[in-house]
Amino acid sequence: MIATAIEQRASDLYVLPVKAGLQIRLRCVTGVVTWQTVTRTVGEQLIAYFKFHANMTVSERRRPQVGALTWHKPYPVELRFSTVGDYAHQESLVIRLIYAYQQTQNAYLVPQQAGVLQQLAQQRGLMLFSGPTGAGKTTTMYTTAQKLAATAVVLAIEDPVEIKEPQFIQLQVNEAAGMAYDTLIKVGLRHRPDAFIIGEIRDAVTAQAAVRAALSGHLVLSTVHAKSAAGTVNRLLDLGVDATQLQQVLTAACYQRLIPRIQQGPAVLLDILTESDLWQETTTVSERWRHALETAAQSGHITAKTAASFQTG
Numbered sequence: 542m543i544a545t546a547i548e549q550r551a552s553d554l555y556v557l558p559v560k561a562g563l564q565i566r567l568r569c570v571t572g573v574v575t576w577q578t579v580t581r582t583v584g585e586q587l588i589a590y591f592k593f594h595a596n597m598t599v600s601e602r603r604r605p606q607v608g609a610l611t612w613h614k615p616y617p618v619e620l621r622f623s624t625v626g627d628y629a630h631q632e633s634l635v636i637r638l639i640y641a642y643q644q645t646q647n648a649y650l651v652p653q654q655a656g657v658l659q660q661l662a663q664q665r666g667l668m669l670f671s672g673p674t675g676a677g678k679t680t681t682m683y684t685t686a687q688k689l690a691a692t693a694v695v696l697a698i699e700d701p702v703e704i705k706e707p708q709f710i711q712l713q714v715n716e717a718a719g720m721a722y723d724t725l726i727k728v729g730l731r732h733r734p735d736a737f738i739i740g741e742i743r744d745a746v747t748a749q750a751a752v753r754a755a756l757s758g759h760l761v762l763s764t765v766h767a768k769s770a771a772g773t774v775n776r777l778l779d780l781g782v783d784a785t786q787l788q789q790v791l792t793a794a795c796y797q798r799l800i801p802r803i804q805q806g807p808a809v810l811l812d813i814l815t816e817s818d819l820w821q822e823t824t825t826v827s828e829r830w831r832h833a834l835e836t837a838a839q840s841g842h843i844t845a846k847t848a849a850s851f852q853t854g
Contacts, residue, residue: 542587543612543620545576546638550806552675554638556588558631563587568675570799570807588624588634595622602632609701617641621701639703647677647684650800650808650842651833657813658685658795662736662762666792667755669742669777671767676797677809679703682738682762689736689760696732698725699740710734722747726754739763748780755790769854770796770814771823794819796826798851800834802842810834810851826854 546554546567553568563584565576579587592599595608603626612618619639626632649655661668662685670678683704686695690708697706700714700722710732712725722739723746729737742748742765755761767773773794777787794814799807812830814821831852838848 542576543618543636544614546636547612547615547618550640551638554636556584556634556636558584558627558629558633570675570801585632588632591622591634591636592624595620597622597624602626603630619703641705647680648806648808650802650810650837654809654811654813655684658793658811659688661793661813661815662686662689662760664792665755665758665760667751667761667763667787667790668792669773669794670762670764670797671770671773671776671795672797675799677799678764678797679740681795681797681809681811682764683709686736686738686760686762693735694733695736695738696729696734697738697740698722698729699738703740709738714740723750726750730754730757734759736760737762741765742777742780745781748777748782752777752782752786752790756786761790767796769823769826770794770812771819771821771825772796774819788820791819796830796854798854800837800843800851801847803844808842812854830854 542565549567549569551567551569555566557564557566559578561578562580564578566573567576589599592608595610597606597608605625608622610620612620621637621639623635624632670681672678683706687706687708689695695708696710698712698714702711702713712729714720714722714725737754737759739751739761742751742763751761751763765773765776767776778784796812797809800810801807810833812826834848834851837843838845
């Protein structure tokens with residue numbers, strides 16, 4: 542099951558109760574697909590097996606639990622487990638697959654976009670990335686920052702650390718121990734890094750801390766929940782960031798998706814907004830995004846159906 546998920550580059554694996562037993566589904570770049578349906582007995586044994594190896598309580602089937610382990614075949618993949626029981630005492634399991642950095646470095650549907658990101662990173666300030674889960678945002682941030690690491694100190698703060706990068710100082714959020722995002726940003730500033738990677742700006746306190754770090758001359762790369770590049774600006778304003786400060790520090794806002802290609806693996810497409818484009822009153826992707834999809838379809842890299850399905854982001 543895990544081998545199949547890795548072979549198909551799935552980002553998530555689901556074991557969900559259904560009438561016939563338990564259904565195993567894979568979340569791939571094209572969406573969620575059903576792999577197998579197994580009997581309830583086999584499904585429960587499968588969940589118990591993973592819970593045991595992930596240091597979870599096997600006998601606890603109602604309360605939510607989380608766990609983790611490293612899968613080693615055919616190459617190391619970090620697995621993150623989440624279980625919970627429903628009202629009928631039926632347990633479900635979700636496994637997040639986190640691939641090693643060497644296996645996840647993004648290809649770009651528009652190759653020039655990698656260079657654009659590097660040029661923007663040289664300007665310092667705040668670079669924001671948005672897009673659905675599994676779109677490769679963390680990989681894009683790491684790739685951008687890694688090219689700076691030879692001559693700069695990069696400090697990453699994540700919840701949890703998804704990609705192990707020996708060139709970075711990597712800190713992991715642990716709110717139970719008083720190590721929230723904003724606290725770790727303050728700690729990180731004492732290490733005098735040149736660049737921060739902040740896994741996610743999820744609240745007003747973290748947003749303010751990220752902006753302060755950018756105002757002090759650091760490059761800050763982070764993600765926010767938004768459905769377009771322009772929407773990232775509105776998201777930070779909603780979190781209480783001062784508009785004047787945001788205008789001073791915001792270098793770029795990027796929206797990205799993984800686009801399935803015909804003959805190769807999926808490639809990242811970015812909608813990158815800079816300067817005055819950042820403040821346009823729109824919540825949709827730009828015309829450049831749609832043009833890139835049309836060009837890729839005309840050149841035979843993606844199908845016309847794929848281009849149409851990603852037209853609105």
